[in-house]
Amino acid sequence: MSLFEHHEFDNHKEVVFCNDEKSGLKAIIAVHNTNLGPSLGGCRMFPYANSGEALTDVLRLSKGMTYKAAMANLNQGGGKAVIIGDPRTQKSRDMFLALGDFIERLGGDYITAEDSGVAVSDLHATAERTQYVSGIKAKFTYDGSPADGNPAPGTAYGVFVGLKTTVEYALHSSLDGVKVAIQGLGHVGYRLAKHLRDAGAELYVTDIFPEQLEKAREELGATVVQPNDIYGLDVDVFAPCALGAILNDNTIPQIKAKVIAGAANNQLAREALGSVLRSKGICYAPDYVINAGGIIDIYHQTQDGTPDDLRKHLESIGDTLREIYIRADETDQANNLVANVIAEERFNK
Incomplete structure (x- = not known):
């Protein structure tokens, strides 16, 4: 190989x-x-x-983690x-x-x-065999809930903040009544769905596990759709929260949403597709920026900080995304390429 x-x-x-x-x-x-x-x-x-x-x-x-840590202002x-x-x-x-x-x-x-x-x-x-394990001895969470070391709540909250910021910037709208299609209802995707429901969004969901779909239907009032139908829905936001490379030559032509903001890593099958999204008038939240909540959470567990410190750091994801969007509009470049430049400026010093 x-x-x-x-x-x-x-x-x-x-x-x-x-x-x-x-x-x-x-x-x-x-x-x-x-x-x-x-x-x-x-x-x-x-x-x-x-x-x-x-x-x-x-x-x-x-590679995505290198860029993610740099954009989250972490010494990692x-x-x-x-x-x-x-x-x-x-x-x-x-x-x-x-x-x-x-x-x-x-x-x-x-x-x-x-x-x-x-x-x-x-x-x-x-951790019985190595000292180099993180996220297993959490002291607090951003919202005061019991701390068990799982970074998914922090990740989901960060994605929610980033999605909200992106909708405000691109659609000039709050989340109330906004239609969001969520692909994947795992540890992060389901928590994101709950945040969005609480903010008044209308949810459309898909997942490979039927029990998760039924849970979303019953608890969140979500509309369940087939996996292949999630891309072409007439919605405002597409939130990929499963595996990577799902924004590709086959799926992008189907997407009607004007915002793509989700938790999945490596959403673009190749970097050039960020420019394709821009040409279609779609505001894409670079994945390693919007989903950095997990490593931010883990970082704070090693510090003598507070839940409020963690929450503020998670909410800074929205500020970082806004900086990217403004710079991208000023230079007429794809959002992912602008994010890459900023990250490389930081970790290549």
Whole structure:
């Protein structure tokens, strides 16, 4: 498998392939950049079709974490880990113990945390083998709710703030009565849906798990649609909250929404599509800016701060997005390209 020539390699500092025959662990850890500090990024477990698919995902995700940390004004670099396997049927404690051994060997270059398919309880096993685990000893939350280390509430609140800011900027509207299509009702997507419902938005949702859809229908009054129909709905906002690369040559022509703002990582299949969105009059919230709430939350758990400090930092996501939109309009550039320039100015100092 080609690595240095891989189209997503982008001068990664380290890429480690982890194979533990005893536990069945097959994982990849990618450290993109540590100029601003040790790399931090969650560990994801997903049934990738093959190792090449997993490699592409982890390279894109780790690079995104570098940009995310820079735009969130954190002294951290970007890294990520992926485990190849179905989290519902193949997960085991021994896998996460073995993962801890691999992370420990990196000597602090990579600090792991929770991501899709991986629970905080899984990371407690990893922490038995390495000190480089974050997000498992939370002291507080932004809203005063019980702290269990899960960064999803902070991520969802940050996305909500960013989506609200984007609607205000692009549509000159509040969220009351705004139609939002949400793709994915996981830990972040469902919490985002609740925030939006409470703000008066009208929800249209899809997910691969029927139980989540039924829950959204019953608890939030959401309209359930088929996965392939979510793109072409006559709505104001499309909120991708599942996996990446869903903004591509096939889906973008279907989108009628004038705002795209969601929690998913690496939403654009390729960077040039940001310009396509701009040409269609769609205001796109760069994913690594709007979904930075998780790493902001984790950062504050290491500080002697307060819930109010965390909330204010999460709400600064809206200010950062507004800065991007203004600069993009002034220079007639795509929002994602403007965000990239600002981030690179910060981590390449």
